[in-house]
Amino acid sequence: MARSGKATRDKILAESKTLVFENGFSGTSIDQILEKAGITKGAFFYHFKTKSALAKALIEEFALDDIHHMNDALTKTEGLDGDSLNRLLQFVQEFIDMMSGLRDPYSCLYASYLYEPNQFDQDILDQITDTLLNWRKTMEELITDVLEEYEPRMEVDVQSLADHILVIFEGAFIISKGYKGKDRTADHLMHLKNYFELLFIKKQ
Template identity: 55%
Template sequence: MARDGKPTRDKILTESRALIYENGFAGTSVDKILEKTGITKGAFFYHFKTKNHLAKSLIEEYAREDKSHLEHGLEETKSMEDRPVERLIDFVQVFIDGMSTLEEPPSCLYASYTNETSQFDQETKDLIANSILEWRKTFIDLLKQAKINEKSKIEIDIPSLADQFVVIFEGAFIVSKALNEPDLTAKQLTHLRNYIQLLLKK
């Protein structure tokens, strides 16, 4: 009977991600991964033909997790579809609540990869870009449904405001880690929520 290699593969992915967060991709050698996981080189290359294959598998897994967070926010606010302003505010609140419970500063694989773009092929870079674009599109849709430009006293660049959501996450993750303040991201998202509420205030 063939052995199930999934636990070994999952272990490589988990430990590799932790090492990349700590050392960057270039600083995470296959030997370091082997030392961390306790597996053989043969077992590593059975699951991942090259280090770049590992890189792509890691970002695919991370992108799936990222999409599940996005879908969770949409699902949590689905009952408010007929109240788009409330849905927009509550969509942001879902992530404020999620980030408020962190005990350690968060890390982001997208940030780790984009700091070392020369290490990755275009397909891997496209996975990151497409994931971020999906967040942009979702937030643009929520802003338009709330008719933010009709209700605001100032003209809003909707795509740029949509990007602010992801920009806060990425920037706050860095500052949160530098200052060891796990709740910093939640606080920054609160500023965004308050800003949107002010824009929509009659």
């Protein structure tokens, strides 16, 4: 595909994502996308044969970017393998630092799609599930490493605790949008980091 073709496709994806965040997927029409992207209907259908094809491309790009951020945080904290709790804390801190720079509330495409499941093919919904399970697996591994060196102050369900970081993310996204102020995700991740620090004590 020519460079100009890629630029057009990227613009369609970017403007479509903005519209979906504002209006939901069912509330976003192809005509709205054409107007916002400044393209013709022919240009749109050259890149995306159907609205469903656009939905799939949007979630693939979003999930890829999401997993990239997760893997980047893992890479940056690899040097802390000698102390598993410090690695877990720094992993969370990477996202605190990233989200602290946001002025406007962050929007999540997973939530946008899952609120309207009947709008999407099963393979699209499965991709969201697979991405969330990837996060769960990563967090389970980090927490399990901590439990080899540290005792929890109370009983810990590893899987539920692993899911909790995503609960924090998604809940903070919604609260931030509801308050219509700055993004508050970093604040809530800091509470999670504090909880992890209080939860675990070094084994004797």
